[in-house]
Amino acid sequence: MAETRYSQIHKILKSRIQRGAYDVGDFLPSEHELCHTYSITRTTARKALDELLKEGFIEKQHGKGSMVKERRQSLGLLTVKGFSEAVGENIQTTFLQKPIITPWPAVAELPFPPEERELKSDCIYFERLRGVSGEPVMRECNYFSAEGLTKLLDGEFVEGSFFKTLSKNFFIEITGSEQELRALKADKQSSELLKVSEGAPILRISVKFSTSKTGLNIYSYLYCNTEKYPIGNDYKH
Amino acid sequence: MAETRYSQIHKILKSRIQRGAYDVGDFLPSEHELCHTYSITRTTARKALDELLKEGFIEKQHGKGSMVKERRQSLGLLTVKGFSEAVGENIQTTFLQKPIITPWPAVAELPFPPEERELKSDCIYFERLRGVSGEPVMRECNYFSAEGLTKLLDGEFVEGSFFKTLSKNFFIEITGSEQELRALKADKQSSELLKVSEGAPILRISVKFSTSKTGLNIYSYLYCNTEKYPIGNDYKH
DNA sequence: TAGTGGTCTAGACCACGGT
DNA sequence: CCGTGGTCTAGACCACTAG
Numbered sequence: 001m002a003e004t005r006y007s008q009i010h011k012i013l014k015s016r017i018q019r020g021a022y023d024v025g026d027f028l029p030s031e032h033e034l035c036h037t038y039s040i041t042r043t044t045a046r047k048a049l050d051e052l053l054k055e056g057f058i059e060k061q062h063g064k065g066s067m068v069k070e071r072r073q074s075l076g077l078l079t080v081k082g083f084s085e086a087v088g089e090n091i092q093t094t095f096l097q098k099p100i101i102t103p104w105p106a107v108a109e110l111p112f113p114p115e116e117r118e119l120k121s122d123c124i125y126f127e128r129l130r131g132v133s134g135e136p137v138m139r140e141c142n143y144f145s146a147e148g149l150t151k152l153l154d155g156e157f158v159e160g161s162f163f164k165t166l167s168k169n170f171f172i173e174i175t176g177s178e179q180e181l182r183a184l185k186a187d188k189q190s191s192e193l194l195k196v197s198e199g200a201p202i203l204r205i206s207v208k209f210s211t212s213k214t215g216l217n218i219y220s221y222l223y224c225n226t227e228k229y230p231i232g233n234d235y236k237h
Numbered sequence: 238m239a240e241t242r243y244s245q246i247h248k249i250l251k252s253r254i255q256r257g258a259y260d261v262g263d264f265l266p267s268e269h270e271l272c273h274t275y276s277i278t279r280t281t282a283r284k285a286l287d288e289l290l291k292e293g294f295i296e297k298q299h300g301k302g303s304m305v306k307e308r309r310q311s312l313g314l315l316t317v318k319g320f321s322e323a324v325g326e327n328i329q330t331t332f333l334q335k336p337i338i339t340p341w342p343a344v345a346e347l348p349f350p351p352e353e354r355e356l357k358s359d360c361i362y363f364e365r366l367r368g369v370s371g372e373p374v375m376r377e378c379n380y381f382s383a384e385g386l387t388k389l390l391d392g393e394f395v396e397g398s399f400f401k402t403l404s405k406n407f408f409i410e411i412t413g414s415e416q417e418l419r420a421l422k423a424d425k426q427s428s429e430l431l432k433v434s435e436g437a438p439i440l441r442i443s444v445k446f447s448t449s450k451t452g453l454n455i456y457s458y459l460y461c462n463t464e465k466y467p468i469g470n471d472y473k474h
Numbered sequence: 475t476a477g478t479g480g481t482c483t484a485g486a487c488c489a490c491g492g493t
Numbered sequence: 494c495c496g497t498g499g500t501c502t503a504g505a506c507c508a509c510t511a512g
Contacts, residue, residue, distance in 0.1 A: 030478060041502050063478050063509035181468040183420040183438035201420035201438035231418040267497060278483050300490035300497050
C-alpha cells in the first residue's frame with residue numbers, strides 16, 4: 001500500500017509549516033515551482049495544497065499564491081465571544097494549577113471516559129481561568145495521558161496556547177472533537193472563581209479532543225459564565 | 238463571468254437529487270458516464286461530484302459509485318443527544334404554534350438582528366416542543382421572512398422536518414449557521430413547557446441559519462433542558 | 475508583462491467490488 | 494472479468510495580481 005504522491009508532498013509541506021520554516025503570512029512555493037521541485041504535475045501539487053487548505057494551514061489567493069495562515073485553533077469548536085475579537089487585547093489567562101502529574105481521577109469525574117490505553121500512563125492535569133476585561137468568564141480543566149508529554153511539565157506554553165504548544169513542540173495536531181453541553185447551577189468552587197452567586201446558571205462544556213497521536217485525547221471541562229459573554233460558534237459551508 | 242463547467246454539472250445533479258429523481262441509496266451516473274453525457278473530462282466530472290460530497294448529498298464508494306445519501310440536517314449544529322441516536326423511536330415533536338404570519342418582533346427579542354431586506358416582508362413564526370420518551374427537552378422558536386414562503390403556512394412539513402421542507406418544496410439549502418450559547422434561569426413560560434422549576438438552569442441556543450436563497454435567514458431560539466439529555470456535537474477533521 | 479492560481483482536456487494505470 | 498472510483502501525467506487557456 002504505497003503512499004500517494006500528493007500525500008507525501010502534503011506531509012512535507014505540513015511539517016515545514018509546523019516547524020516554523022514559514023511564518024504566518026509567508027507564501028509557499030507556487031504550484032508550478034512544486035511541480036518541478038518534486039517532478040509532479042499540477043493536478044498532484046494542487047491536490048496536496050487542497051489538503052492543507054482543508055486543514056486550515058494555508059489560504060489561497062488567486063494571482064498571488066498560497067499563504068500560510070494562523071492555524072485555526074478551534075475545530076468546529078465553541079469559543080467565548082470576545083476571545084476571538086479582542087484577541088491579545090483584554091484577555092487574561094491565569095493558571096489555577098500548572099501542569100502536574102496525578103493519578104487519573106474516577107471516570108465519573110471526567111468529561112468522557114478515557115480509553116484503556118490512556119489509563120496505563122498517569123494523567124497530566126492543568127487548570128486555567130480565562131477572563132475578559134478583568135472579569136473571569138471561563139474556568140478550564142484539562143486531563144490527558146502523560147505518555148510522551150512529560151516535557152510539558154517544565155516549559156511555558158507557546159504564545160500561551162496549549163494547542164500551539166502541542167503543534168510546535170510535539171507535532172501533534174487536533175483532529176476532531178466531541179462535545180457535550182449542559183446548563184448547571186454553579187457549585188461553590190465555580191461560583192467563587194467565576195464570581196457569580198452560588199446556584200447561578202453556568203454553562204459546562206465537556207470536550208474530548210482527539211489528536212493525530214494515537215492514544216492521546218484531551219479531556220476538558222469548560223465552566224462558563226455566559227451572562228456578559230455568550231459562547232459563540234460560526235459554521236460556513 | 239461565465240459559470241464554470243463543473244458548477245453547471247454540479248447544479249444539474251444537485252437539483253435532480255433535490256427533486257427526488259434519485260432515492261436515498263441510489264447511485265448517480267458513474268464518472269465515465271457523466272464524461273460522455275456532458276462531453277467533459279473526468280477532472281471536471283470529479284470536481285462537480287466533489288462539491289456534492291462536501292455538501293453532504295452523496296457518498297463515494299470505491300469500486301461502486303456515488304451514492305445519494307440522507308442529507309445531513311445539522312451543519313456543525315448542536316443536536317440533542319438522543320435525537321440522533323433514537324431517531325424515529327422515542328422522539329415527539331408537537332407544534333405550540335403552527336406557522337403564522339406576524340409583524341416582526343422587536344429586534345431585542347430576536348436571536349440575531351435581521352437584515353433590512355428581510356424586514357420588508359412580514360415574518361413567519363412557528364414554535365415547537367420536542368421531547369424524548371415523553372419528556373419535553375427542547376422548545377424551539379423560529380422566525381424568518383415570509384417573502385416567497387407563504388405556501389409554508391398551509392401544508393405539512395416533509396417528514397416532520399422544516400429543513401427538508403425547505404429543500405424539497407422550495408429548493409432552499411442551509412449554507413451556514415451562527416450560534417450563541419447562554420445558560421439562563423428558566424422563565425415562567427419555559428419552565429412550564431419544559432417541566433422544570435422556575436429558576437432552574439436551562440441552555441438557550443440562539444441561531445442564525447443562512448440559506449442558499451439571498452435575503453432569507455432563519456432565526457431560532459432553542460431552549461433546552463439539559464438535565465437528562467445534554468446537547469452534543471461532534472466534529473471530525 | 476510576468477507570475478500566480480483556476481479551469482479543463484485527453485489520455486493512462488491502479489485498486490476495489492461484484493459477477 | 495468488467496465497471497467503478499482514486500491517482501497521475503502533460504499539456505493548454507484563462508483570470509487575477511503586481512510591478
